[in-house]
Amino acid sequence: MSAFASAAVVWLLALVSIASATDFQKCKIGTPPLNTTLGNCDKYPCNLVRGTNISGGVDFVYAKDLTVLKPELTVFVSGLPLKWPINQKDGCASLTLNKCPIKAGTRARFEYSLFLGPRTPLVQPLIRFELKNARGETIICSEIPAKIIPKKKFQLKMFESSD
Template sequence: MDRLATVCIALLLASASATNVRQCKNGQPYPLGVDIEGCDQLPCNVVKGGRALMKVNFVGTRDNIKQIRAVVHATALGITVPYELPEEVADVCRNLLYGASCPIEKSEDVSYNFIFDVDSSYPEISVKVQLNLVDENDESVACFITDIKVQKA
């Protein structure tokens, strides 16, 4: 399968099952689409000790992006804190779908498979989650905000 066919399939999959997420407040690029598994409407319910699976479809913002990492901030009860991700999840290039790989070129359409683990010690509250994909120059490539509701198993 050639690269164009792969991109077309990725676009169709992303647009067919997108979750309605919000744009980040600092003008970062907005992804083409986000599909949060099992969530059509916000807030997305996630189970303590489980995981939220997200496919983030985005476009390269410049040529030759060699590294992209996921940076997460969580806001609950009016307090925003960074949420540390394991390296194997934070490394976006390692988790690209449909045969894509880094470096990413400007206007190249790719999909990132993001796995958000929900610790079993989390309180059962609503949380605003911001996911920002940043390149090796700390410039945003794509950013969105979603709401989750942590629930008992």
């Protein structure tokens, strides 16, 4: 195999491994993050158990300096957007990697948590996570398909035997 072919194979394998590590949908606006996590989800749709706390994070690099980060979570149910409150209003205070002001081209990680109420409807929403700048413009955005499941169903699956 030629050196060029070997390099092409290595590049392709690297590309595949990166793609599998960033399993989310890109938004039509903003820059996609490096990685997005939502609970313990490793495949979509993400099962979110109502009546529990859910945490997640977003790793990102942005091309411009950032002094303000405003997180926003929107769920789309049958195409209708609904704002979903998260516990963090100041995105800079919730950075676990880096701090504001964030210099252009440097990596940062924002972590968040929210409570999914026990009466949350059992639906399959698309969840859009956005970080906005001081002007309210979306700078980082990702979307994750989810499924709201009852607590009992989740608890039973955790204790089922795998014999």
